[in-house]
Amino acid sequence: MQEVILVKLGEIVLKGLNRRVFEDRLLKNIRRRIQRAGNFDVYSMQSTIYIVPKDEDADIDEAEERVAKVFGVIGYTRACVCEKNMDAILKTAPEYLRDTLASFSTFKVESKRADKKFPLDSMQISREVGAALLRANAHLSVDVHNPDITVRVEIREKGAYIHCETKLGAGGIPVGTGGKAAILISGGLDSPVAAWMMAKRGVELTAIHFASPPYTSERAHEKVVALLKKVGEYAGRIEMVTVPFTKIQEQIRDNCPEELATVIMRRFMMRAAERIAREKDCGALITGESLGQVASQTIQAIACTDAAAHIPVFRPLIGSDKAEIVALAHRIDTYDISIEPYEDCCTVFTPRHPRTRPTIQLVEAAERSLDVDALVEDCLANVEIRHL
Numbered sequence: 001m002q003e004v005i006l007v008k009l010g011e012i013v014l015k016g017l018n019r020r021v022f023e024d025r026l027l028k029n030i031r032r033r034i035q036r037a038g039n040f041d042v043y044s045m046q047s048t049i050y051i052v053p054k055d056e057d058a059d060i061d062e063a064e065e066r067v068a069k070v071f072g073v074i075g076y077t078r079a080c081v082c083e084k085n086m087d088a089i090l091k092t093a094p095e096y097l098r099d100t101l102a103s104f105s106t107f108k109v110e111s112k113r114a115d116k117k118f119p120l121d122s123m124q125i126s127r128e129v130g131a132a133l134l135r136a137n138a139h140l141s142v143d144v145h146n147p148d149i150t151v152r153v154e155i156r157e158k159g160a161y162i163h164c165e166t167k168l169g170a171g172g173i174p175v176g177t178g179g180k181a182a183i184l185i186s187g188g189l190d191s192p193v194a195a196w197m198m199a200k201r202g203v204e205l206t207a208i209h210f211a212s213p214p215y216t217s218e219r220a221h222e223k224v225v226a227l228l229k230k231v232g233e234y235a236g237r238i239e240m241v242t243v244p245f246t247k248i249q250e251q252i253r254d255n256c257p258e259e260l261a262t263v264i265m266r267r268f269m270m271r272a273a274e275r276i277a278r279e280k281d282c283g284a285l286i287t288g289e290s291l292g293q294v295a296s297q298t299i300q301a302i303a304c305t306d307a308a309a310h311i312p313v314f315r316p317l318i319g320s321d322k323a324e325i326v327a328l329a330h331r332i333d334t335y336d337i338s339i340e341p342y343e344d345c346c347t348v349f350t351p352r353h354p355r356t357r358p359t360i361q362l363v364e365a366a367e368r369s370l371d372v373d374a375l376v377e378d379c380l381a382n383v384e385i386r387h388l
Contacts, residue, residue: 111153183198
């Protein structure tokens with residue numbers, strides 16, 4: 001009895017002449033993602049991707065777990081494949097579904113005959129398979145309106161596929177089809193979620209983390225690595241660039257008005273991140289800011305921050321409240337890591353009374369006490385790169 005995984009495409013099917021580009025990228029991403037699960041054949045046919053084990057060592061359970069987190073997959077299901085004849089279908093269905101159906105009371109069968117040469121129509125297939133399942137499961141009854149579970153039989157080009165409910169996939173579009181961008185990543189709740197949201201739109205990520213030892217610890221750095229590994233389960237491989245930021249923050253603390261410190265700090269982050277983004281062929285920056293969440297995230301403060309950048313800055317969480325962000329953090333399994341008590345550079349020099357409505361003239365005047373270009377050059381000369 002051969003078991004396979006059937007993958008349903010989502011938004012990709014709406015694409016026009018370049019649909020094949022999206023499908024090819026999705027196939028490539030799936031193959032790379034399930035590589036550790038063993039040897040599988042992955043191919044596309046009739047708007048479905050087939051994942052077929054090629055030997056007994058292929059771990060289909062692990063492959064299914066990994067496929068669930070691949071952007072571009074709207075749904076997936078485990079299915080048993082058999083010959084395209086009713087004898088084989090009626091023998092295989094009760095055997096394959098025995099354990100699954102044991103915990104349900106009612107069911108119905110839905111059939112799809114993609115191969116129109118098959119002698120029975122969809123209703124006839126459903127009727128015969130339903131009767132076979134009833135004979136093999138005395139505890140079951142049919143409920144076509146509100147069943148506990150739906151059994152599906154698909155007659156396709158290469159065989160008959162028997163399965164139950166399709167599970168929800170990650171959705172979105174394949175990573176690598178939306179260009180490249182650099183995410184400014186901290187150890188908090190927001191930026192990992194922002195990274196996940198942009199990866200869902202097909203963006204390939206480079207991560208930029210600002211560290212301020214000795215004010216921030218190695219544990220704080222490893223916390224960010226752990227967060228990126230969680231995001232990477234969906235986004236794929238991520239290059240992490242760690243920027244030493246201590247000197248810049250100390251210079252801001254010693255030479256600039258305390259009430260403007262956070263905005264000036266973020267402007268330096270934008271300058272450094274833009275330089276790295278351009279070197280990595282990234283067309284935009286991404287931050288985890290949400291409007292009004294803290295003093296540096298007011299409209300006026302964001303305007304001052306963006307004035308230091310010369311490429312687009314995406315803020316996918318800008319209209320989200322904290323409860324929504326927390327819910328997403330739980331969904332992608334970053335929440336427990338984010339709340340670990342290790343501070344990042346954004347929190348160690350927080351002003352007691354930050355200005356919530358700074359003006360660009362005021363901020364630029366405060367920055368004149370600093371050698372901006374030299375400070376940026378100095379921190380970029382000592383970055384550390386890690387591939388996750």
